[in-house]
Amino acid sequence: MPPRDAPDEPIPPVDDSTRKSSGVQAGGTPPEGMKPSVLIVSPGLEHANNGNWQTARRWAGILAPHYEVEISDGWYGSAPDLLIALHAHRSAEAIESFTAAYPGRPVVVVLTGTDVYRDIHRHPTAAHVLTLAQRLVVLQPQAKFEIDPWLRHKVEVIYQSAAFEARHEPRRDAFEIVCVGHLRREKDPITLMQAAHRLPPTSMIRIVQIGRALDAEFERAAESAHGLHYTWIGELSHHATRELIRRARALVTTSRIEGGANVIVEAVMSDVRVLASHISGNLGMLGQDYDGYFSPGDPDDLARLLLRTERDHAFRRHLKAQCHARRPLFEPERERDAVLHLIDSVLAHTQPTPA
Numbered sequence: 001m002p003p004r005d006a007p008d009e010p011i012p013p014v015d016d017s018t019r020k021s022s023g024v025q026a027g028g029t030p031p032e033g034m035k036p037s038v039l040i041v042s043p044g045l046e047h048a049n050n051g052n053w054q055t056a057r058r059w060a061g062i063l064a065p066h067y068e069v070e071i072s073d074g075w076y077g078s079a080p081d082l083l084i085a086l087h088a089h090r091s092a093e094a095i096e097s098f099t100a101a102y103p104g105r106p107v108v109v110v111l112t113g114t115d116v117y118r119d120i121h122r123h124p125t126a127a128h129v130l131t132l133a134q135r136l137v138v139l140q141p142q143a144k145f146e147i148d149p150w151l152r153h154k155v156e157v158i159y160q161s162a163a164f165e166a167r168h169e170p171r172r173d174a175f176e177i178v179c180v181g182h183l184r185r186e187k188d189p190i191t192l193m194q195a196a197h198r199l200p201p202t203s204m205i206r207i208v209q210i211g212r213a214l215d216a217e218f219e220r221a222a223e224s225a226h227g228l229h230y231t232w233i234g235e236l237s238h239h240a241t242r243e244l245i246r247r248a249r250a251l252v253t254t255s256r257i258e259g260g261a262n263v264i265v266e267a268v269m270s271d272v273r274v275l276a277s278h279i280s281g282n283l284g285m286l287g288q289d290y291d292g293y294f295s296p297g298d299p300d301d302l303a304r305l306l307l308r309t310e311r312d313h314a315f316r317r318h319l320k321a322q323c324h325a326r327r328p329l330f331e332p333e334r335e336r337d338a339v340l341h342l343i344d345s346v347l348a349h350t351q352p353t354p355a
Helices: 051-063 092-101 113-122 124-132 141-146 149-154 189-198 216-225 238-247 262-268 280-286 299-311 313-330 332-348
Strands: 037-041 068-072 082-086 107-110 135-138 155-157 175-180 205-210 230-234 250-253 273-277
Touching (some): 082 332, 135 149, 250 299, 262 273, 273 299
Parallel strands (some): 037 068, 037 082, 175 205, 250 273
8 A cells, every 4th residue: 555645844972871870859850950861762772873873872962962861772770851762662661661660751752664664553562652652753744644543642753864964976987876774674675686686787887785684584685686786785884874875876775664764864965866665754754746766676666767867867967956855854953953842842741740
């Protein structure tokens, strides 16, 4: 079933440990002069180098001047004034334990793509934690239509952001296209490999696949697909990845499930055009009328789009202009203001409970 239409809507290092006390008495308010405390629970920390970690790191940087912020992979008994949980399903135990211990303290749940488009519909625990949260954050407007109508009053749309970094001079010996994401089923890397195999020998397209293989099946497939048009180079640092995005002629994302891909943000914020699977999460990021979509899971359609991008200069200019028009949505100031307003308002409307 095609995605439902919705209108388009216009860091410092942090400590992974949460085992120290926040300094706030249970159910009370921070002592005068002390900043309120926020715990960010992320199932992926720095070593995971994934979207959850990038969001946690970025939000920690936004909140740090105003709040005492810690990041952890779970809740271990500390008493923060507010809990932010990334990924409803994978952080469910932390959310349930925290709300049981401190029922008067608020929880904000940031929903991932697998939450929105799979887990909250299949797993009762994931659905249940949505009822415990004071606010639910989705990363693009299409996602809110997956939330039960009686919970939608809790939903806030906050686009991810990236600083503008000017595009590098592209390679002249190849038409380089970058795909970023760990190799797993939701990202559908096989479709990209098959599309590369369908490109004619005369094409100068060189697809660079960045990301760790999370399954032996995808590792074998990526190694077998290596050839004239496709190279898998494994995992890179965030900085090195963005450098390759800045050099690319285009970024391609083949995901079957996507909550709001941060790599799309980074490409757009470097004036790099995007080729994307026609799924709800990408529609919410790039708009209903974007012309760089292909049918998800269809390597023939993707191969046609890749070749058109390589050969049609006017089409490339058109996609670049469409991406440029989305840039205001992904400005760091917009995300910063939205995150601060969300957390400030949640805490302002929380009634302290007796200690």
